[in-house]
Amino acid sequence: MKTNSKLLSAPYTVWMTVFIVLPMVLVAWFAFTDKSGAFTLDNILSVGQYSNVFLRSIWLGAVATAVSLVMGYPLAYIISRLPAKRQSVMVMLVMLPMWMNFLLRTYAWMTLLEDNGLINAALAALGLPKVHMINTAGAVVLGMVYNYIPYMILPLYSVLTKIDPSVIEAAQDLGADDKKVFLKVVVPMSMPGVISGVTMVFVPAVSTFIISKMLGGGGNLLIGDLIDMQFLGSAYNPNLGSAISLVLMVIILICMGIMNQFDDGEEVNAGGGMLL
């Protein structure tokens, strides 16, 4: 099955050239041309005006990633220590909310966080003062964490569960206490999972645009909203939108390049085979 089977991927190659490579070329093309199609650097240069939006996106994405890691790691660890049968039930419970459309999940938080929402109603019932939560940066981070934390927990769990218990026993036999075992054995061995979890949360968090719209109000514009506005919104300008997209891609590629530096080449397959 040599020469013939290579031809089998020809339709795929054509498809990806038309629908992945060509669109990317178009993004680059639009980014470096003006409305008449003449070459210009104006679009790229004017992205600089939005540096505050970029910084806010990266900052909120980084905070959401850090919170997801801190919240998700203990849970992944706890699950990985359970008997095998209960592990699979727990993993399913972590994934189940992901099967609900993220717009609905985010909408659910809208109803909770509103000034007249359930949380404030509960606070009022307890005689506590109202807290303004919706349309703040904190609400956006919360939305990001809520939507993407499963992407952190699953890769962490899949590396933690593969750690050979005899390695931990060996460390204990050599006199390490629980804290030392955790910090010197478990954490280093789970680094590939941390890296893939951080990437899987950070990339969608930085480039989100719906979460900020629904929970952040008008004051927490993110890169995604900026791109949306240039293509389907009031500020219609695909050339500038393409330039912003290009810069966003470069930022993400740089971040992933940095993350890969820490990766020791061990493959963590978080997506494949973890459908259920």
Added chain:
Amino acid sequence: MTKAMGRVYTLLIFLFLYAPILVLIVFSFNDTETASRTVFSGFSLKWYQKLFEDRLILEALRNTLLIAVAAAAASTVLGTMAAIGISSMKRLPKRVMMNITNFPMVNPEIVTGVSMMLLFVFTVGLFGGRSLGMASIIAAHITFCLPYVILSVLPKLRQMDPALYEAAQDLGCPPVKAFFKVVLPEIMPGVVTGMIMAFTLSIDDFVISYFTSGTTQTLPIYIYSMTRKRVSPEINALSTVLFVVVMALLIIVNTRNAKANRQIKEMEEDG
């Protein structure tokens, strides 16, 4: 960490994950005229009735399913073929192909979405005709589903003994027949997993559909417009229906998997 602390922690995280969904479900049964989202005034099924009378929702649902079936079918066939091709490639072309395959998975969704919008609006638009609609959504969905199919078929191909296919041919089986009788049954679990993933990803997709749909409504796009314009417990009812359907599907698939696994184990023990 003690066991009890672990339990409390697990409970808290699951509370965080499920409380919003639970609230959504509870308020879908709320009997209120003012569509209040915080006061539960009595049990009612009227939002469900409204939901099933809403023609726009039903049309969006029909579109969503049509797109998902088309995208899953096309990406499964194309992706399986591609995986077989890729697995027989030499190192360098294989690496190039895998990089192209991985690209849409790491690229921000919004960038994939706008790049395809540029393709449809400014390239297809040049030749006239409607550039955004069902066709462009289906093409976009096939594109983002393909990598998932390929990545779930490739490991199965790697596990397969290449001698099986050669043996079939040595015994006089023509290549096409050998593929359907020998290769396909071996890689079938990967193909099915890929297809289910493609189907669910397509149903769930919002961002890429949003940029490639034009005026065509899919369920996620409709949900988006609902959250923007008006507040109606209909959306809660819809969430509840979707959640229950997904739960039922997951339970069916899982019990079937468990049964299949048990049968395999028993067969192994017997023979």
